[in-house]
Amino acid sequence: MPSPESMNDEPCPVARSVDVIGDRWSLLIVRNVFDGMRRFGDFQRSLGVARNILSDRLKKLVNAEILEMRNASDGTAYQEYVLTAKGESLFPVVVALRQWGEQHLFEAGERHSILIDKHTGKPVPFMGPISEDGTALVPAETEVQKVK
Amino acid sequence: MPSPESMNDEPCPVARSVDVIGDRWSLLIVRNVFDGMRRFGDFQRSLGVARNILSDRLKKLVNAEILEMRNASDGTAYQEYVLTAKGESLFPVVVALRQWGEQHLFEAGERHSILIDKHTGKPVPFMGPISEDGTALVPAETEVQKVK
């Protein structure tokens, strides 16, 4: 791209959105947060992304006010990432992409799951989606049915 | 990316979708086709993208069966690009991105339009969305209202 902020003056909403979340990793991080994932190491293992890239994307997502950091809910002194209201409103985007992919990018009967540990190759145990304020989110699968 | 096809074996539908249309230009091309744009030169002027990149993206979109080529509807001997059924089913994705962008990426009262000629800076005259089989598509703006 010519300049880092090149799309920010684009008059098209789609173009601006693509500029913010239209890279290889951002939306996948957001998707994982929707599925209850909150910590750096979990993102890293699940996505198989390099640590520096992950660090950079998380910063950009926080900067774009899609994610925000807060103290970990368990005892540890570490931080965790949660969706802001702006981030949660990306839900329809993720659902639309998921639906399109399911319908057009999979063979009949092919298995599709979401959270896989890139090292062990095993599914990551489901953590249960939790919203920023602690209330439960509707699981993605359920929402897919509803939208359809 | 490690290999060109790296995401094709991803078990997550969102990941595969992002791999197909998650670059800077593909979705913007598709958006323009939804708005009735069909020709190479129009894409080029509207998006300001380099010709070789545009050529490459159009090929990939045709290859992914999102667009297909057909003889131009006017007298000319040239081709034009139209959406396949698979391509048209990307509509919810484009709408979701547009809505999110409108709500979160624009100042109050800021003007947002879609088709701008990157050289003249003037809006491209609206061409009227036409589907693959010649029937009219619901304009994006209308759909936004309905979905909301």
Next chain:
DNA sequence: CAGTATCCCTCAAGATACTG
């Protein structure tokens, strides 16, 4: 554990000239 700091390399993207 959650990052930061380096180094390196590939590829996406732009510019431009050329062709049918």
Next chain:
DNA sequence: CAGTATCTTGAGGGATACTG
């Protein structure tokens, strides 16, 4: 007009070592 061919650049991304 609708591309193709060629060259160059810089950002995106990976690997790895290091730090609080």
